[in-house]
Amino acid sequence: MKDALRELLSHALEGLRRDGVLEVQFPDFVIERTRSREHGDFACNAALLLAKTTGRKPREIAARIVDALPGSDLVERAEVAGPGFINFFLSDGSWRNEIRQVFHEGDRYGHSRTGAGRAVGVEFVSANPTGPLHVGHARAAAIGDTLARLYSATGWKVYREFYYNDAGAQINNLALSVQARIRGIEPDDPRWPADGYRGDYIRDIAKDYLDGATVQAGGHSVTAAKDPDDLDAIRDFAVAWLRREQDEDLRTFGVEFDVYFLESSLYTDAKVRQVVDRIAVQGQSYEADGALWLRSTDFGDDKDRVMRKSDGTYTYFVPDVAYHLSKWERGYKHAITELGADHHGSLTRVRAGLQALGIGIPKDWPEYVLHQMVTVMKGGEEVKISKRAGSYVTLRDLVEMAGLDATRYFMIARKSDSQLVFDIDLARSQTNDNPVYYIQYAHARVCSVQRQMHERSIVFEQHQALAHLDRLDGDYARSVMVEISRFPEIVETAAANHEPHLLAQYLRELAGAFHVWYNAEQFLVDDEGLRNARVALAYATRQVLANGLGMLGVKAPEAM
């Protein structure tokens, strides 16, 4: 709808320019849904922007534009309002047309070809395999996967990537912790490793190691060597064990990755070294204090950063640069990296490293989506501790407490750069307080209507119904149609701005409009034309709810 209006406006502006009425460049005008119905259905600010550049009165320009608008079935009338807005009042037929469109496109309604099949890499979660996934990872998984789904819906070829930090000091720490447990040393023992992982899962890994268990992870199989002194074997087993557990959790969460990228492979393939060498060739590094530094201040950082420590090992962000270089070389002109906001410091560093390679990677590549902290509340108190993990609430705990659908929905229901309060009691509640329940219930209600029809042997004539949508009457039905028509715009905006919360909020509003209408009208009336029209709108609503929930990875149940 918006696109059609934009076309009408462009046509009018072009005409005015041709006639010499307006001689300036087209402004970057906005067409938006109005807040109040008095202002019509859509409003455009083109005249206000043109007033700025021409020095003429905005209302006068607006009137000219309105006069120049070509005729259209879409628009009932357009008028000048306020300081110089052009308000569009759409025809009744335009809403009915949109409902027909829903039937026509089915589960593709709301999808677009904006991405034109271009590749986009979406990296998210990327947890270290040193412990179970926690609530922060749950938010990362929900945001990242929903973004991926939104990109798919808008015509992109999406690759979900998971980067495993399976090298470095933390992994060694993990191995030492498991080894300590194998030897029967407990976390409070003086012999316990200084920065050891204290959670109960370490004991589980130790037990499986001693039992000679075999675990499958990343397409490989690792069998425990049982030898308490073989630290390498312990490390391999522990990493595989945790990868398997994380993979299971993510699969349960409805997330499947296309690429699992191992940090360790960057070392075995000498990619880290190549990055450092390349940066050196570009003259973007120097030696000082026995270490090798990146001139990151040349790229907006507040201080230069060490790449290679005096002990010869690399700092964490260098493999990060190498990994992102690999994304670039694999053709992701578009790449999104989803991170916890506590890692925002690395953002400048990684981009600086990529810049320093001197191979033309844009300054703002990759795009980052950062999410803020999650606080879990239950019974009015903050939940902080998981017995299994020791110090934090795990993703598994959360899903067990709140359910998959609620967890996925709640995690994306807020802007990612706002801190999130996750209310377990609300997520569990089977009432209208709970937005997930409310939305799913709307979907189930339509299914219920369908069942009723089946029981009463009432036949729905789709063809006839779509031809007689004009039988729909009243503001409530109109509101449902208007809400439905917003869906494609919401999907587009949510994807482009990386704001999945828009979709969550929208579905709540669509469900609200539907419930209101549902309660105001009888569906299974004797008047066949009226009945078919109402059922058609209900089915269209169900379709949009299902499409939207699908993009959130939330189920659309047929009964509650």
Added chain:
RNA sequence: GCGCCCGUAGCUCAAUCGGAUAGAGCAUCGGCCUUCUAAGCCGACGGUUGCUGGUUCGAUUCCAGUCGGGCGCGCCA
């Protein structure tokens, strides 16, 4: 001290790259069940958008400052 994010109704949050009278839900109060799910619906109440300036036709939005909360500032990852 420096950097990033946040501050909107009693609570949890929206507000479409600067738009018109700042919106929902919950809570509170008042209505609605012989009828397709009342697991719901309708209505009312509720605001100096933390504060002070600035930019302009117009600011919750942009800028400067200030207060408050969170997170970072390592040759840890």
